[in-house]
Amino acid sequence: MVQEKKEDLKGLITDEGALFIIAKELGVEVRDDEDSDMMEISDAISINQVTSGMKSVAVVGRIKYINKIRTFTSKKDGSEGQVGSFVIQDATGDIQVVLWNEKVQFMKREEFVINELVQVVNASCKQSDYDQKLEISVGTYGGIQLQPDDVSVGDYPSVCETADGLSTVDQVKQEADKEVVSFKGKIVQVDDLRKVTTRNGEETSLLSFMVGDGTGIIKVAIWGERAEENESVIKQGESLALHDVRTKHDGSDDPFDRGG
Numbered sequence: 001m002v003q004e005k006k007e008d009l010k011g012l013i014t015d016e017g018a019l020f021i022i023a024k025e026l027g028v029e030v031r032d033d034e035d036s037d038m039m040e041i042s043d044a045i046s047i048n049q050v051t052s053g054m055k056s057v058a059v060v061g062r063i064k065y066i067n068k069i070r071t072f073t074s075k076k077d078g079s080e081g082q083v084g085s086f087v088i089q090d091a092t093g094d095i096q097v098v099l100w101n102e103k104v105q106f107m108k109r110e111e112f113v114i115n116e117l118v119q120v121v122n123a124s125c126k127q128s129d130y131d132q133k134l135e136i137s138v139g140t141y142g143g144i145q146l147q148p149d150d151v152s153v154g155d156y157p158s159v160c161e162t163a164d165g166l167s168t169v170d171q172v173k174q175e176a177d178k179e180v181v182s183f184k185g186k187i188v189q190v191d192d193l194r195k196v197t198t199r200n201g202e203e204t205s206l207l208s209f210m211v212g213d214g215t216g217i218i219k220v221a222i223w224g225e226r227a228e229e230n231e232s233v234i235k236q237g238e239s240l241a242l243h244d245v246r247t248k249h250d251g252s253d254d255p256f257d258r259g260g
Helices: 002-008 015-025 101-108 169-174 224-230
Strands: 057-066 070-073 080-090 093-100 117-127 134-138 143-146 180-190 194-197 203-213 216-223 239-249 255-259
Touching: 057 093, 057 180, 080 101, 093 101, 169 180, 169 203, 169 216, 180 216, 203 224, 216 224
Parallel strands: 093 134, 216 255
Antiparallel strands: 057 080, 057 117, 070 080, 080 093, 117 134, 117 143, 180 203, 180 239, 194 203, 203 216, 239 255
């Protein structure tokens, strides 16, 4: 049964996780040793129903954004690990999914591409430490499945994207509250590199410029060391592609994108 359950989830779950899910399906109550809270296996819910603190979250959506896999060093024991994340969407909204260590291998599959349908099971939800937005974390007991068999594909609208997978400026503006975006355009204006003081009283460098395409114009800002490193390459009239940049509003009508 364990092997069958692992095959159902395309191998993206441990033996321990498979045993956990099987036990719950058989009505056997199991506790998570990490926090001693009772975990429940749930049916899939829509993304707009996900709230912070939820456990055993099950959601289905299409892959909208794919972030780079990063290597980190554990502060606890100095060991190296990996973390990867991507954003999925359904008809009600979108949310970031975070994978740790061995689960990151899922993102290296050839079929893991923009617009592919993915199912996440037995995950937990919390607010991101970075920007307080909701994110789903797939831990030891969690599982992931591409192209789930028991899902109605028509219920999940395709991700709107350009042919090369990059959004247009207009799409970025329409989705300014999203976690990360990737888009391309031409630099139409560049401001001088300058020093600014943050709300924390720290001084940092800021390089801002305008990027446009046939659909609109948007402001981009690069902070800190990256601003200084990129000053010589950010030139008016140059074309560029921006990947995995975060968005926020700067108080105007347009979203304010920042890299770094």
